[in-house]
Amino acid sequence: MSTRFILTGSRARMLCGSAVFAVMLGAATAAQAQSAGAKDPVEESAAESDSEIIVTGSSIRGVPPTGSGLISVSRDEAKLIGAASTPELLATVPQLNSFNTAPRTSNGGLGSFAPGLRGLPPAATLPLMNGHRLISGSTQQTNPDYPFLPELAIERVEIIADGASAIYGSDAVAGVVNFITRKRVSGFEANVRYGFADDYHAFNAGAIFGHAWDSGSFVAAYQYSENSNITGADRRYRSLDFRAAGGIDTRSTVCPDANVNLFTGTIYAAPSLAPGINTCDPRGPVDLVPQNRTHSLFVSARQELSSAVTVWADLLYSDRKDIVQAALPGQTFVLLTAANPFFRPPPGTGTTYEYVDFRPDKLVGDDHFDQSYRVRTGNATAGLDVKLPGDFKASVYGTFNWSRNDTFQPGINTTALAAAAAGTTAATALDPFGTGTSPAVVAAILDNPTDFTNHQRTRIGAVKVDGPLADLPGGAIKVALGAEYRRETYDQRGSSGGVGFPEDLKRSVQSLYGELFVPIVGEGNASPMMRSLTLSLSGRYDHYSDFGSTTNPKVGLTWEPVEGLNFRGSYGRSFRAPGLRDLGSTVGSYYAAAALVDAFGARDPSRGATQVNTILLYGGNQALKPEKARTFSFGVDLRPRFAPDFSASATFYDIKYDDVIGTPSGLGAILFSDPTFASRVIRNPTAGQLTDAISDTVPFFYTFAAVPAIGNILDLRQGNFGIRKTNGIDFDVRYRQTAGFGTLFGGIAGNYILKYRNQLSPTSAVSNSLEAGIPRTTLRTTLGIAAGPVTLANFVNHRSGVTAAYATPTGSSLYKAKGYTTVDLRLSLKLPDLPFAKGTEVALQINDLFDKTPPFFPGTDGIGGAYNAIGRYAAMSLRTSF
Numbered sequence: 001m002s003t004r005f006i007l008t009g010s011r012a013r014m015l016c017g018s019a020v021f022a023v024m025l026g027a028a029t030a031a032q033a034q035s036a037g038a039k040d041p042v043e044e045s046a047a048e049s050d051s052e053i054i055v056t057g058s059s060i061r062g063v064p065p066t067g068s069g070l071i072s073v074s075r076d077e078a079k080l081i082g083a084a085s086t087p088e089l090l091a092t093v094p095q096l097n098s099f100n101t102a103p104r105t106s107n108g109g110l111g112s113f114a115p116g117l118r119g120l121p122p123a124a125t126l127p128l129m130n131g132h133r134l135i136s137g138s139t140q141q142t143n144p145d146y147p148f149l150p151e152l153a154i155e156r157v158e159i160i161a162d163g164a165s166a167i168y169g170s171d172a173v174a175g176v177v178n179f180i181t182r183k184r185v186s187g188f189e190a191n192v193r194y195g196f197a198d199d200y201h202a203f204n205a206g207a208i209f210g211h212a213w214d215s216g217s218f219v220a221a222y223q224y225s226e227n228s229n230i231t232g233a234d235r236r237y238r239s240l241d242f243r244a245a246g247g248i249d250t251r252s253t254v255c256p257d258a259n260v261n262l263f264t265g266t267i268y269a270a271p272s273l274a275p276g277i278n279t280c281d282p283r284g285p286v287d288l289v290p291q292n293r294t295h296s297l298f299v300s301a302r303q304e305l306s307s308a309v310t311v312w313a314d315l316l317y318s319d320r321k322d323i324v325q326a327a328l329p330g331q332t333f334v335l336l337t338a339a340n341p342f343f344r345p346p347p348g349t350g351t352t353y354e355y356v357d358f359r360p361d362k363l364v365g366d367d368h369f370d371q372s373y374r375v376r377t378g379n380a381t382a383g384l385d386v387k388l389p390g391d392f393k394a395s396v397y398g399t400f401n402w403s404r405n406d407t408f409q410p411g412i413n414t415t416a417l418a419a420a421a422a423g424t425t426a427a428t429a430l431d432p433f434g435t436g437t438s439p440a441v442v443a444a445i446l447d448n449p450t451d452f453t454n455h456q457r458t459r460i461g462a463v464k465v466d467g468p469l470a471d472l473p474g475g476a477i478k479v480a481l482g483a484e485y486r487r488e489t490y491d492q493r494g495s496s497g498g499v500g501f502p503e504d505l506k507r508s509v510q511s512l513y514g515e516l517f518v519p520i521v522g523e524g525n526a527s528p529m530m531r532s533l534t535l536s537l538s539g540r541y542d543h544y545s546d547f548g549s550t551t552n553p554k555v556g557l558t559w560e561p562v563e564g565l566n567f568r569g570s571y572g573r574s575f576r577a578p579g580l581r582d583l584g585s586t587v588g589s590y591y592a593a594a595a596l597v598d599a600f601g602a603r604d605p606s607r608g609a610t611q612v613n614t615i616l617l618y619g620g621n622q623a624l625k626p627e628k629a630r631t632f633s634f635g636v637d638l639r640p641r642f643a644p645d646f647s648a649s650a651t652f653y654d655i656k657y658d659d660v661i662g663t664p665s666g667l668g669a670i671l672f673s674d675p676t677f678a679s680r681v682i683r684n685p686t687a688g689q690l691t692d693a694i695s696d697t698v699p700f701f702y703t704f705a706a707v708p709a710i711g712n713i714l715d716l717r718q719g720n721f722g723i724r725k726t727n728g729i730d731f732d733v734r735y736r737q738t739a740g741f742g743t744l745f746g747g748i749a750g751n752y753i754l755k756y757r758n759q760l761s762p763t764s765a766v767s768n769s770l771e772a773g774i775p776r777t778t779l780r781t782t783l784g785i786a787a788g789p790v791t792l793a794n795f796v797n798h799r800s801g802v803t804a805a806y807a808t809p810t811g812s813s814l815y816k817a818k819g820y821t822t823v824d825l826r827l828s829l830k831l832p833d834l835p836f837a838k839g840t841e842v843a844l845q846i847n848d849l850f851d852k853t854p855p856f857f858p859g860t861d862g863i864g865g866a867y868n869a870i871g872r873y874a875a876m877s878l879r880t881s882f
Helices: 011-020 027-035 040-047 074-080 086-090 414-421 439-445 580-584 594-600 669-673 673-679 688-692
Strands: 002-004 072-075 125-129 156-160 173-181 187-197 200-213 218-229 259-261 267-269 288-289 291-304 310-327 331-337 353-358 368-388 392-409 450-472 475-496 503-521 532-544 549-561 564-578 588-592 614-618 627-638 647-663 679-682 712-714 719-738 742-759 766-768 775-787 792-802 805-810 813-818 820-830 840-847 873-881
Touching: 002 475, 072 074, 074 156, 074 792, 074 820, 086 156, 200 873, 288 310, 331 414, 368 450, 414 439, 450 503, 503 580, 588 594, 594 614, 614 688, 669 673, 673 679, 673 712, 673 719, 688 712
Parallel strands: 125 173, 614 712
Antiparallel strands: 002 072, 072 156, 156 173, 187 200, 187 873, 200 218, 218 291, 259 267, 259 353, 291 310, 310 368, 331 353, 368 392, 392 450, 450 475, 475 503, 503 532, 532 549, 549 564, 564 627, 588 614, 627 647, 647 719, 679 712, 719 742, 742 766, 742 775, 775 792, 792 820, 805 813, 820 840, 840 873
16 A cells, blocks of 8 residues: 655656556566566556546546545555455555455445545545446445456556545545556456465456557456355454453343343243353354355446547446345343243242243254345446547546345244244244244244345436646646536335335436646746645535535645645535435334333433333435535655655645434433434324324334324434544655665555544534544554565554443443554565466465454453454465466
8 A cells, every 4th residue: 555645846747646656565566577578557557648647636637636645556556465356455555444354345235345534434435436436236325335346457546535525526525535447458367366264265366358459448357256254253252241351241141042031130041940141142153254256347448539539438347245144133021921831930930921032043043144135236437538629628428327236134023923922832832942933933933034126326427628728837727627417216125024115216416516727836937945836726516406505615735845845735625415315215113112212212311210102213314414524634745856765745634524414313311402302302292293103104012003102202313413523644654775686665654543523413512433442543564575576575554542432330431452463474476487487476465464363342342443353364366467
């Protein structure tokens, strides 16, 4: 991983920074390829005119992201890292939340891998491919997903860790991650990799074919990947009983062997039903890394129709299937009476009824449910570039993106289970203590799947014109103007527990944007302490058919007082539009009896000890507004003339994020005491309010055959409540030294969060998110050597400053976990150019060399912060080209 910042002293330097990204950590391997006569990948992409290149963060050809830093990962760096997928590649970037973790799909398979930047939510970072928006494959979110590109198709990844809605629109609050693909490839390349760890293996193979001619090119790449799963039992690091560390025993009491409660103060543990309690570790059967199979295909073509007109098209298709081992839902407060033939009273109690808590392993015949998710996505964009007089250029393109997600989740039919608990014969009754439940009753209890299929579509039509307006002594003023129309749709079909929730959601977006680049000082009017000074002004207007309009400007400034020293700064506004499902997902009403309100965080303090029956509303909210952010950054880049192989940079950023979308559920007393949520609590509802609330009833613990007396209605639908404020520093230091035996290269890059404050609402107390499990420091060091055909690299990944609250016998306390540091090794060897080995390279990688145990934390899963559940992992790879 490297961080690239653009120096603006001359046009040549700008082009070098934006197109070549010199001083890469893997530059040594590229040099070896050139010496062997292989085509340099940078030269392939540079076949396009320098003035045609678009760099992430600007819409003007050949212009760097003025005022903002650019983090990049090149193709040679990706090869050196040994990443088999885009998620694995991004897990090496310290600024991303997924840093040094085992990549997995979000929400257990509901969407693609989606890391956020600098501790902010994933939805605040916009993923792109070649500068174009992508589709979501999720059942829960409609914000764009990250692409599953074939490894060999990636030219580089560019990350703007700065607000960018002025160029790209919604979601670019924390920044933009742009996957740039290879455009010109000559010949055939292939790779294969097999890796393994304890109780785990992974395999992937891919190929790319390309042909380039004077007026065009064609590229096609395919990759197949698969990996086995890792469960909590495979990586059981420590007990969940934290009493020795001042915490509490967090082991589950809902286990395969039941517990019986008579509400007399004594619990009775099966099978003997002697006084005591069965406990178990719920992590054991649950996947930390799911089983996965992925196909991905990328095709790209370009053709000059004339000296002024070029037509092009890109297509990415992926087919991903995850099998996720999920926890069985524990069954609590199941009432059995002596009429049930499997009723077992605790010895000596003489009771004729009992409440049983148990995990339904004996009903399911396993300790988990297998959930399946198959996500197929396609992202297709085609366009026409036309050269205009005066070095202007017009680009017209259209995008059609589509996705299909088939989700299947087994479930427990609680209505059938309750009926079986009340059964009076062996053929109809539930046996919570053993395997006596009849097959017919078991089938009825297990007949409650969630089975959904959803489709998403995004259609975009856009036009952009850019070029030079006028010449100044410092260079040419350049401008870009663009317009875009986008249509998004989401439809869902299927059922959960036999209840269907069809959804048909849609929106349209019209956008106008512009950018102005002004070289105030340049080669023509430079002076002492003013070698160059460039200004960028940009802005975008978006009108959404559902919530209205938003306008977001940005200004950036880069000053180079002397050669090799840059100061830069930016200020802007960004936004995230509420997703379609945030606005329009099915609104359901749920019933909580007075005795169960605590389980829902719905205890009303004004009711005292006597709580009331409550209805809770969940789902979308058509009144949502966009999330808004103010972003500011200031940075310095150093590449001294006397040490051209040394570079250093640092960026201070500050983000204020308002109207954050969230739900007031689970806030407990805050829901009833915070003035922001006053309108969400309806006490003693009228008959009309009650009718409205239950019109879309979803059965949950109660079916409204007859509506009981309702004391409260809680509107827990999403709203624009939250406020986040964060600032910190990104840094990068790098050096490369050429010696007689080869090249030494090394560096350190990372992120340090200075402040991260959070409010659940404008009127709630301010909390410190750095005391909620977000790491303060993330960094990655590199040290390597390239000697002839051999390259050896060492990476050290570090995360620290993880502090979070944990439960104690008397309340809660804060615990600061120790740091988490892992070491990775890479060794590659380019084989001699013999007939059977020409163009072939073999590599060995070892991740987490010392199989580091994650840091201890006396709560949740016993681990302080995110970690890589795979542990020590070794892989061999073979790469060839001809």
